[in-house]
Amino acid sequence: MAPGRSNIKRKAIEEYHLEANGTEAVRTVSLVRYYKLGRSVIPAVDGVSIAANRGGFVALLGASGSGKSTLLNLIAGLDRPDSGAIVVEGQNLATLTSAELAQYRRHTVGMVFQSFNLVPKMTLYENVELPMRFAEVRRRERKERVREALERVGLSDRMKHRPSEMSGGEQQRAALARALVNRPKILLADEPTGNLDSKTGTEIMDLITELNKTLEMTVIMVTHERSLAERYADKLVFLGDGKLLGETENSKKRTGELVR
Amino acid sequence: MRAYDLVELAARNLRESGLRNSLTTLGIGVGVASLVAFLSLGIGLQEWANRQLGRSGLFDSVVVTSRQFRSPRFGGGNDSSPATPPKPLDDAARKSFAQMQEVVDVYSNFSAVGELRMAGTAPEDSHFTVVGGLPESARGSEAFDDVQGKFFSSAEAHEVVLMADFARTLLNLPEKELAAENKLTSDEANQLLGKEIIFRYPERQAQDVPPPPPPANGDPQSDSVPGVNIVRKVQTLKIVGIVNAEPYRGMRNGRTSAFLPIAFAESLNMMQPIDISSIMRPGQGKTYPALIVRVAKSKDVSHVEDEIKKQGFNTFSIMDASKNLTRFFRVLDTFLLVFGSLALAVAFLGIVNTLVMAILERRREIGIMKALGASDGDVKRIFFFEAGTMGMVGGSLGVALGWTIGRIINTLTNFYLQRQEMRTENFWVVPLWLVLFSLGFSVFVSLFAGLYPASRAARLDPVQALRHD
Numbered sequence: 163m164a165p166g167r168s169n170i171k172r173k174a175i176e177e178y179h180l181e182a183n184g185t186e187a188v189r190t191v192s193l194v195r196y197y198k199l200g201r202s203v204i205p206a207v208d209g210v211s212i213a214a215n216r217g218g219f220v221a222l223l224g225a226s227g228s229g230k231s232t233l234l235n236l237i238a239g240l241d242r243p244d245s246g247a248i249v250v251e252g253q254n255l256a257t258l259t260s261a262e263l264a265q266y267r268r269h270t271v272g273m274v275f276q277s278f279n280l281v282p283k284m285t286l287y288e289n290v291e292l293p294m295r296f297a298e299v300r301r302r303e304r305k306e307r308v309r310e311a312l313e314r315v316g317l318s319d320r321m322k323h324r325p326s327e328m329s330g331g332e333q334q335r336a337a338l339a340r341a342l343v344n345r346p347k348i349l350l351a352d353e354p355t356g357n358l359d360s361k362t363g364t365e366i367m368d369l370i371t372e373l374n375k376t377l378e379m380t381v382i383m384v385t386h387e388r389s390l391a392e393r394y395a396d397k398l399v400f401l402g403d404g405k406l407l408g409e410t411e412n413s414k415k416r417t418g419e420l421v422r
Numbered sequence: 423m424r425a426y427d428l429v430e431l432a433a434r435n436l437r438e439s440g441l442r443n444s445l446t447t448l449g450i451g452v453g454v455a456s457l458v459a460f461l462s463l464g465i466g467l468q469e470w471a472n473r474q475l476g477r478s479g480l481f482d483s484v485v486v487t488s489r490q491f492r493s494p495r496f497g498g499g500n501d502s503s504p505a506t507p508p509k510p511l512d513d514a515a516r517k518s519f520a521q522m523q524e525v526v527d528v529y530s531n532f533s534a535v536g537e538l539r540m541a542g543t544a545p546e547d548s549h550f551t552v553v554g555g556l557p558e559s560a561r562g563s564e565a566f567d568d569v570q571g572k573f574f575s576s577a578e579a580h581e582v583v584l585m586a587d588f589a590r591t592l593l594n595l596p597e598k599e600l601a602a603e604n605k606l607t608s609d610e611a612n613q614l615l616g617k618e619i620i621f622r623y624p625e626r627q628a629q630d631v632p633p634p635p636p637p638a639n640g641d642p643q644s645d646s647v648p649g650v651n652i653v654r655k656v657q658t659l660k661i662v663g664i665v666n667a668e669p670y671r672g673m674r675n676g677r678t679s680a681f682l683p684i685a686f687a688e689s690l691n692m693m694q695p696i697d698i699s700s701i702m703r704p705g706q707g708k709t710y711p712a713l714i715v716r717v718a719k720s721k722d723v724s725h726v727e728d729e730i731k732k733q734g735f736n737t738f739s740i741m742d743a744s745k746n747l748t749r750f751f752r753v754l755d756t757f758l759l760v761f762g763s764l765a766l767a768v769a770f771l772g773i774v775n776t777l778v779m780a781i782l783e784r785r786r787e788i789g790i791m792k793a794l795g796a797s798d799g800d801v802k803r804i805f806f807f808e809a810g811t812m813g814m815v816g817g818s819l820g821v822a823l824g825w826t827i828g829r830i831i832n833t834l835t836n837f838y839l840q841r842q843e844m845r846t847e848n849f850w851v852v853p854l855w856l857v858l859f860s861l862g863f864s865v866f867v868s869l870f871a872g873l874y875p876a877s878r879a880a881r882l883d884p885v886q887a888l889r890h891d
Contacts, residue, residue: 240884264800267795268795269795280790292790292794295424301426
């Protein structure tokens with residue numbers, strides 16, 4: 163590791179501690195992630211500092227190639243920054259070993275993707291059980307937890323079905339159940355409605371909002387649909403060419419009864 | 423990740439691409455089978471050779487001859503210490519050999535000339551022939567594997583075992599070209615077994631003549647004093663057995679026609695060619711042309727040999743030849759191991775190929791697992807376990823297959839041997855250590871083959887793996 167890089171990290175953490183107010187679940191500090199394409203270096207995330215409050219709902223907005231997905235992957239611990247810090251619940255992900263990062267992915271965050279990413283050869287039950295295998299949850303407890311998660315997303319009667327036998331909306335609900343099963347504090351969603359029609363998309367968004375409310379999960383969602391973000395998120399973060407363009411508290415957020 | 427989850431995930435993956443994994447496993451099986459088949463043949467042949475040689479008595483006996491019969495120029499010169507004078511191979515020497523701790527038996531290489539005819543036939547029907555003596559240990563020799571009748575009831579019994587070719591002569595049957603074809607039918611054998619045979623032989627009667635005083639000037643002009651008297655004697659013997667091959671008794675004597683129990687034969691005090699030495703050197707007493715010293719454990723043979731040499735005798739054993747034989751089999755086993763391993767090397771590549779293909783196929787799945795919290799180690803272990811399972815199953819399959827191939831070839835060989843009217847043999851031996859070694863080797867090779875794919879799968883970048891297609 164270059165000495166410059168570790169200095170930046172240390173500086174970033176100091177900065178964080180200065181700014182930390184105890185209510186933040188996630189904070190990134192001067193986060194940088196480059197991609198090498200041939201000889202040119204493309205900054206996918208270029209000095210981004212953002213924060214998400216506990217129990218908050220943050221939408222990362224931007225055109226494709228704006229670096230929003232890269233930012234989400236960094237927060238998810240799937241990718242490592244070239245410099246800067248990602249502090250989640252007091253842990254700086256940039257300093258974790260690969261095993262510690264796996265541990266973090268297991269227990270602290272749950273992820274859903276645009277393309278659902280269920281394992282096609284496994285049944286719904288097995289897909290939801292999978293994260294608990296890595297988290298070494300006892301077998302006796304697993305059944306109960308799978309049932310609970312599937313109940314929450316309304317798929318209790320589809321346990322034996324394979325992803326190919328389910329609709330897109332059902333698959334995304336299954337993915338949400340899978341993201342919940344290890345009881346993480348943070349839900350990361352990468353274009354969760356991108357592959358769904360608007361009606362199903364609304365259902366999924368309602369479900370995510372419900373998790374945000376009832377389980378007090380912090381939600382960070384990547385989307386390119388501003389209207390969707392404005393409808394559900396309480397904070398909007400705008401990204402362009404890897405840079406933070408601005409962030410606003412969302413005053414237009416829909417309130418009132420959830421629609422099923 | 424817990425062990426049962428590892429097993430379940432790996433088993434699921436193995437089932438998922440069942441055909442490909444089965445073929446890979448079969449490849450390992452064939453590799454291990456060739457290894458097992460080759461090595462079990464090597465081991466079997468070695469054991470067979472050792473068994474044959476061990477039964478022949480070649481490996482646990484020392485042949486002792488007197489240096490009196492050797493010209494210093496032609497032999498015995500290199501290994502005999504000049505300090506020890508040549509000694510006669512007499513009863514005193516025999517007793518000293520028998521007293522050695524490692525020695526179980528000492529017997530003479532008894533061979534004499536006599537006349538045999540069936541009881542009740544005319545003296546003109548006598549057959550002038552060579553008669554040998556057999557020690558008790560010859561009972562286990564391979565010549566007695568297909569004996570018609572049985573071995574002597576005791577070492578002193580007045581019994582005789584006939585060679586098959588001589589038995590044919592007694593029955594006036596034509597003698598066959600090949601020794602193996604001389605075997606009698608059971609009807610023919612029954613015409614002889616249990617019957618009496620009359621044995622006429624020259625008995626050597628020692629004279630108590632003091633050695634003549636040494637002449638003052640070299641050899642005496644005339645030395646007409648005989649050292650021994652020779653008298654014709656008759657014994658009636660019972661035919662108890664017929665053998666087709668001459669049992670080993672230290673040295674082959676050519677066409678011996680009949681055998682007597684050794685103690686009985688020696689008690690007859692028959693005139694033997696060696697007795698000429700007694701005539702030449704009166705006063706020396708009875709000597710043996712050769713004594714066979716049988717040692718309890720073949721590893722003691724060279725020690726016994728050295729001890730006897732120190733006493734002033736010439737010795738011969740086949741231990742040196744046996745060392746070369748052991749080396750030969752070691753080289754043979756190595757070659758067979760290498761050939762067997764070649765097939766396993768091909769199987770090795772098969773595993774690497776299958777697992778690398780599996781990585782490509784399961785790219786997305788690996789990405790998902792990592793996103794859900796699988797560590798690099800978890801992913802590595804899943805692939806490793808898959809490789810190990812293929813190795814274990816392939817290894818078991820291979821051992822079974824190799825064993826079966828061995829059985830089949832052995833059966834075919836024995837079928838051929840039976841057609842040739844030869845004794846069936848077991849050339850294929852699959853000892854437990856070979857089974858365990860093959861299984862272990864197979865698993866080891868498979869894990870080694872899984873090393874690269876597993877670490878490649880573990881290194882897979884989940885972001886890349888999950889990127890939208």
